[in-house]
Structure formats: structure tokens, C-alpha cells
Amino acid sequence: MTGNAVLVIADDLTGANATAAGFARDGLRAVTVGADQGAGVVAEFASRFDVVVVSTDARHANPADAAARVTETVRAGWPVKLVSNRIDSTLRGNVGATTEATLKAVAAESGRRAVALCMPAHPQAHRQTVEGAQLLDGVRLEDTELARDPRSPVHQSGIAEVLRHQADLRVTHLPLSLVTGPADAMRQAVREQLAGGADVIVADALTTDHLDRVARAAATAGDADTVWVSVDSGPGSVALASALGITRHAEGAPVLAVSGSATRLTREQLAKLCDELPVSVVRTVPGPEGPDVVPDVDATAAALDVALSTAGPDDVVLLATVLDEADVVDLDPGAAERIPAALARVVRRSLERHTVDGVFSTGGDITAALFAELAAHGLDVQEELVPLAVAGTFVGGPWAGLPVVTKGGLVGDADTTVACVQHLRRAAEASRRHVRTAQSRVSITTPIRRTT
Template structure:
């Protein structure tokens, strides 16, 4: 039987959640007709999605549809139950959540994490924002079928559900998973069965999932799909057993846009960063070698604690920028030769890390010259390109050489919005099932 059951209020939303799960190597099936559904056919899948087409119907009809399908699909083997709701809070949020809670039993509660960071849907201070605007100021407020005129998810659930609702705000998330787990249990002890949690980034969703697991509460995930995928990643082993994988980002670009993107990444995810003292790479062979080994050592020393590590040139800060002219005169070479020394050093750092720690399976490189140097050092003939992560950011794998198959995303240093590198790293996580 599946270990994840997703009951969605519409087909497209259910399929979108299924795609998120598929990206993490889960076998996900969408079932649209219970009468012709053979439960034995679901035995080889990890996740089953059932759309109830209940977004625009009367609340009592939505309740009945969700309750009936939940009764059919519930099983002791299920580790994640999910009520997939609209990303803009349209529909019968309360009655559908009530139906799942009633079906599963009084020891279950609902954790509502209704953000979808990649689509600009976030919840902060108890308010949903869509691309920076409060929900009630968007076109959703005038939706002809299911308008939403309230921007506070907790208010919507309290209005639509028969169960007591509580909010957990961003300030509460700042104290970590154990504090958050204790807060969840305290709300449950006060009689709350629906907890609506602020969430802005994927890192927030990871924290909420970790807190939920720590609390040992039995829950229904209520969200537009990303929280369900996050919780599944932490609780369910795919049919194809996953390996422990890690990601390294190598960033040598000094473009101001790169600085903004790296700072956004460091704020959004748990990252271990080591700055490369770029000037040391040019002073002498001894200093260059020492700096390369220092960075490799600092990454590897704590790599077991970090899924993602970043190696960043200190030149992203203007005060560390190098005047290449003295080095051109010192070594009697061109500017290209000087920058090649820097790029090849970054490549040597990446190679040293991957060689020493086989768990590194994902690589992000910023800047064309750094990418060329990395490919050369890793002895690959080229890249097997598979996808466009975002404009001018390509995903693929090394074709040949001792590191064939390594997943890599390349992007120009000046390209993309502030969240571009964060999105690239998140994409790699999905591909590596992290």
C-alpha cells in the first residue's frame, strides 16, 4: 500500500503535487475513479493522489467526498496524509480538513502550511501574500466561482471548520524545531486541532516538518503540495532506495547580482559557506596551495553536518576586489592568464572535495569561466543537458570521466533575480531526493 495519501480538491492541483513527489523519486499515481480502482494495483506505488473535484461544491458535499475517499484509502502503512488545498486558499478548506480529521480519528491534528515559495505564495505574520500583495488585494478576491476576500488563512479555517484553530507565527519559528514542537503540543493540549503555520521559504517548510516529526503528533498536512513533499521526503523511503547526497556550490563571480543571490541563499537555507581569499591564489605557489587546502579542509571538516556547502570568492564584496595589473606585471602574463589561475584554483577546490567525499553528487557553478575550469579538472568531455531551471540556468550531468553522472547546474553570474541561486539549489535537492 502507498505510504503517502493525498486527497486533492481538484485534478490539476493533485497532479502538481504528484509531480513534486515524482521529482524526489517517489512512484506517484493519480486515481480518478474509485469504482474502477484496484487497490492491488497501488501496492507498488509510494504515493496515491485522489482528486475529489470539491473546490466549488457545497461544504457538506465536499465533506462527504473527502470523508468517503479517506475511509477507502486509510491504512496503517500510511505515513503521510495530505489534504491538498488551493495555493490561494479557494474552496472548502475547513469542511475538507474536518472530513479527514473525523475519518482518521481524534488523535490526528491538521498542520496547515499553505505557502508555495516558487509561486510567490507565502504566509508571514498570519497573512498570505501573493507576489508581495495581500491575498484579498489580488484577482482571487473577485474569482467568479470561489472568491477569497480574507488574507488570513487561520481566519478562513476558523470560519469554515468546526474545530478550534491556532496560529504559529514567524517569530515562533525562529527558536528552532524543539521549541516549535513544544508549541504544537501546547496548542493541542488546549483543544486545537488545526494549526496554521507561517512559512516563507523551503527552509521554513523543512523546519515545520522537522518540528512535526519531533512532536510525534499524528497529523494531516494541509497545503498546496510543497509541505506534503517535504514531509514525505523526511518520512518515506522511495521504492528506489535513496543514497545520502550532498551539494557543493562553487561561486567565483564578482558581479553585484551574485552577492545579492548568495546572501538570499544563505538566509533561505541552512548552508555552510567558506570564503576563498582570492588574493592568496595569486601571491605564490605556496600560498595558493595552502589556500586551496584550507578551503577543502574547512568544507570537509563539517560536511557530515551539511547537505549544502558553498565555496565563494571573497571578491563578491567590493573591498576584496583585486587589481590584476600588478600580477600581470609580476608574472609577465595577460589578464586572462591571471583569472585562469583563480578559476583553476576554484576547480581544484571542488575536485578535492568531491574526490575526498563521495556523497557529493550535486554541483552548482556560477560564471562561465569557473564552469569551464571545473569541467576540465573533473575530466568530463561535456554535459548531458536535461532542463532549463530558469532563464540562462541549465541543468545536466557530467558525460564522461571519473565523475560521470554528477548533477550540475550552471548559471551566469549576472543572470537571474535575487532568488535565482536559491531556486537552483532547491532544484538540485529535488533531483537528488534530498
């Protein structure tokens, strides 16, 4: 399966946010998408984030509508490496309908057999699964106040019964005796249940370690014809993603440095950057006006795309108009005005297709052009690294929250650009541990959420 990492479909926004936070703690870039957003927004964010958590707001919808929202979301976010149906930890809502819809949609998109690993336990929130029943603080759900919930009363805690109430699914069970026993025995049990035609495997769990053990058993028991779908309350998805090798693979992305300055100090700083850090240099491609004047946006964007596609997470991709004295030319006012705008368009096109850990810009005109082209409302200033070199994050626009450092072309000393890029690395590492809020670039036409 190709594509980005994880698509989570939650039936309410609070559950979506909590699940996204769990993935963010494991180092993946997670974003939540509200039910009022269209399928185009889901597709766009799937190309920009490691984990997209979509709230369909379907907990209290009729089962058919809840299933339809799930199907639409899977289609919009595909392809991904893992799809999760995030259910309520107390089994309220359309658990069976959404699970069946998720399995059918994943099977249709992947062309493979989809099987659900159902781990609804949330140990840190005192939700446990024992003998296939969901407990709240050790009490069956039907014996708690949830039985009197005005919108979705819970009358039973048996997970298989809840699933079968809305769906025709073959449900099997991994008891606590297997979950806590030898790993080989649990793995063999999973293989036997798969061979027996299980649609859903429900696993007992009291602790997060139990969830991890179940996930590892499933990940190693499946075959090439089987694709796992997670059905859980949040932690199970994180455990299965890790077991499948998804969570820990996110090591970051390149830093993009953009220089529109021709000053001698800037040239010294860029030379020091190339000497001290792994840098892929992208030179602007001359446009029809002649060499070294206004860049050709299409050709330069293509070159930048190649560099970003091949760059590693520790690399810096440098887009520069001038690197040495031979590049310095006299510009007429018109060309001097058009160059920053052209560079900014190049950057926008590439950022629409590639993830970066941060953007460094040097030169006042290019910085202003970037803010305008990327539709940033401003900069959330965090600190001044050196006088007139400022670090922060974009405010507003499609790249809100992206770490940024800006400085003038005559600012700092020879080491300043290296220091700015290293600051971006540290900021990006911290940023990956937070759930993102982001603005889409597409118009919202048809929301996922429908009137029931």
C-alpha cells in the first residue's frame, strides 16, 4: 500500500482531537479535519500530513448515513498505509455500521481482504476490555450512567454483540489469557482466526502494553493479501501503526532555505551553510528575459521539486538567485521587483507537493513576497535569534504553524544562516509533537457532514 501514513475516521471531534494528540506524541504530524470540511480538504491534507483525523460527526446519525460518511472519507483520503475507525470508548454510536463500511471501503480501494483489529480499550482513561466486554473503571457499561445516555444509551458491553447489532460481521476474540501469554501463541491464534474467515478480531486489554502486544501479533501474523483496519478508541491505532512500522518512520523533512539577496554577506553565509550542513543547491532557471534576470517559474519549480523529492530529513534545500560574485548583475527596477514574486511562486508550488520542516528566507523583498504568496497573515514571533533575524511560525493561511526564520540580507555574520537553519531543526522537532491546525487551499463545496 502506498500513500501517507494514517487516516483516522472519528465519529466526533473530541475523539478526533484526542486520537491526533496520541499520534503527535509518537512523532507524527497530525491534523484534525472537522465535519464541515469537504472531501477535497481530506484529500489535500492527506498529502501534507502524516496522520489525518477526520471527524464525521456521525455518532448520533442514522446508521446508513454514518456508513456513507465513512465510505466518502476513505475514498477522499486514499491511499494510506492504515485506516482507523475511531469508535467511542464506551461503545456509543454507530459502531457496527461504521466498522462494516470501513472494511468495505478499504477492501474496495486496496483490492485486498480487509480485516479489523478491534482494540477499544483505553487504559489511561480507565476503559478496559475483558472477556470481549468493555468496562468503565471495571464496571460493565450497562451498569453505569451510560445506560441512561439521552442520545445513545448503552445497554450492553459485549463488543461482538454491539458490532453485530448493525452489521453482518464474523467476529472472533483474543482473550486476556492469550494477550498476556507467549507472543507465539497469540500470533498463531491470530493466524487461525484469519484463516477461519474473521472479519473482526476483538482483543482484550488492560494496559497499553497489552495493546502493543496484540498489535505486534497482528502485524506479524497477516499475509500479503490482508490489510489491517484498526477499530479502537485511539491508543489501539497508535499501537497498530507502530507495529506496522509507520509511527517511528517519521524522521522529519528537509528545511527549505530561500535567498533573494545578492549582498556579499549573504554569499558568505550561504557558503558557510554549504560547508557545514548537507545542502542541495537549486539554482534559478533563467526566464525568457535573459540570463540571471527573472526566473522561469515552471522550470525552477521543477528543479526544486526534484531536490525536495530526493532530500533527506537532515538536508537543507537551498533555492538561491546568487551564490558567488559572478552571479551578481545590475538589475533594472522592474526586474528587481519581479524576481521575488517569481521565487515566491516557485516556493508555493513546491510546498503544495512537498513537506518541509521549516522555511528560512534571507532578503527583505523575498520574505515579503513569500508571506504574500503563501497567504500568511503574519508571523507568530518566538524570538530574535540575532538582531533583525526573527524566528516564529506562520499565522493563518495554508501553512499556518510552519516554523519560519526571516532575516535581511545585511544581517548577522558568516555563521548566522547556519544558526538560523539549526534553530528551524529544533523548532520542527518540537512542532512534530503537537497536533496541527491548518487551513485548506481548496474551496469547501460538499461537506462530509450531512443532514440526517
